[in-house]
Amino acid sequence: MAQFTLNSTVNDVENYFGNAGRLLFPVDRPFNPNETLAQISNSAHYIWYSNIKTNKTVEVLNYLAAEQKKHQIFYPIYSEDEIAAHPSRANTGLYFFRVKEGAPFAINNAGGGFAYVAAMQDSFPHALEISKYGYNAFALIYRPTNPYEDLAQAICFIEDHATELGVNPRHYSLWGGSAGARMAAELGNKEVLYQLTGRSDIPQADAVIMQYTGFSRVSSADAPTYVSVGNNDWIANWRTMKQRLFYLEQLGIPTEFHVYSGLSHGFGLGEGTVAEGWINDAINFWEVNMHN
Structure with missing residues (x-):
C-alpha cells in the first residue's frame, strides 16, 4: 500500500522519515510544511525547472x-567533529538507492543555480531510474556555497565505505543537471579530482552525464562525457554544450550529444516529452566506457 499520495504534505513526509527526512526538500528555499506534494510540484517552488512530475515525486x-524499512537510506558525509567545526556541513548527505551488492554506482547532483538543491526534480528521479537498471545510485545533498568540496567529500566517503555500502569502488559515474552538471564535469576531471580530494587512490569516473549547463572548460584530463539539452533553453545554450564536446573529441575523449526540439531548461527525465528515454542512452554510454 502506498505510504504517500499527491495530498501528502511536506510535514507528513519529513515526520515519516525522521532524521532522514530533513533534507528531502530544499533547506535554502521556503517550503510551507502544510503544502501538499501536488502544491509544491511547480516552478514557483523549484525555480528554473520545467516538466515537473508530481507522480514521480510520489x-x-x-x-x-x-x-x-529494510536499509539505511541516508548517510552523512562529514563526521560529527567536521560538522562541529563547520555547522553548515549538517546540510549535506547522500540518499542511497540501493540494488545488488558489488554493482557500480552513480552519484547524482541536482541543479538549482548554486542557490538551492532541486533534488526532488533533478537527482532523486534519476537515481531511482538508474537503480532500476541494476546500478547503485546516490543523490547528493550539497551546500550551494561549497558544492565542489561536498562532492569531493561524497566521493571519498563512498570509496572509504564501499564494503559497508556494498558498491564497486572501481567503477562509478557522475551525473548532474544545470549547476549539478558543472559539479559532475569538474570532479570528473582527473586533475581536479586529485586536487580536491588530495588522494591518488580514487579512480576517475568512467563517465560524466550532463544536462543543460553552459560549462565550457575543456581538458585532456576530462572524463568521457554524455550531454542532453533542449534547444529552447534560455539558460544553457545547446551550441555551447555541443562545441565543448567537439573539443573533447579532438582530444580523443569519447562523447555523445543529444539536443531535443522545443525543450527548455530543467526537463529532468523528460517524461512525456521528446526527450523521454534519454537516460537509456546515458546508461549505455556509461556501460560502454566502463568496459573500456
Whole structure:
C-alpha cells in the first residue's frame, strides 16, 4: 500500500522519515510544511525547472519509505567533529538507492543555480531510474556555497565505505543537471579530482552525464562525457554544450550529444516529452566506457 499520495504534505513526509527526512526538500528555499506534494510540484517552488512530475515525486518517496524499512537510506558525509567545526556541513548527505551488492554506482547532483538543491526534480528521479537498471545510485545533498568540496567529500566517503555500502569502488559515474552538471564535469576531471580530494587512490569516473549547463572548460584530463539539452533553453545554450564536446573529441575523449526540439531548461527525465528515454542512452554510454 502506498505510504504517500499527491495530498501528502511536506510535514507528513519529513515526520515519516525522521532524521532522514530533513533534507528531502530544499533547506535554502521556503517550503510551507502544510503544502501538499501536488502544491509544491511547480516552478514557483523549484525555480528554473520545467516538466515537473508530481507522480514521480510520489514514486520516489514511496520507494524510499519501503527501503527505509529494510536499509539505511541516508548517510552523512562529514563526521560529527567536521560538522562541529563547520555547522553548515549538517546540510549535506547522500540518499542511497540501493540494488545488488558489488554493482557500480552513480552519484547524482541536482541543479538549482548554486542557490538551492532541486533534488526532488533533478537527482532523486534519476537515481531511482538508474537503480532500476541494476546500478547503485546516490543523490547528493550539497551546500550551494561549497558544492565542489561536498562532492569531493561524497566521493571519498563512498570509496572509504564501499564494503559497508556494498558498491564497486572501481567503477562509478557522475551525473548532474544545470549547476549539478558543472559539479559532475569538474570532479570528473582527473586533475581536479586529485586536487580536491588530495588522494591518488580514487579512480576517475568512467563517465560524466550532463544536462543543460553552459560549462565550457575543456581538458585532456576530462572524463568521457554524455550531454542532453533542449534547444529552447534560455539558460544553457545547446551550441555551447555541443562545441565543448567537439573539443573533447579532438582530444580523443569519447562523447555523445543529444539536443531535443522545443525543450527548455530543467526537463529532468523528460517524461512525456521528446526527450523521454534519454537516460537509456546515458546508461549505455556509461556501460560502454566502463568496459573500456
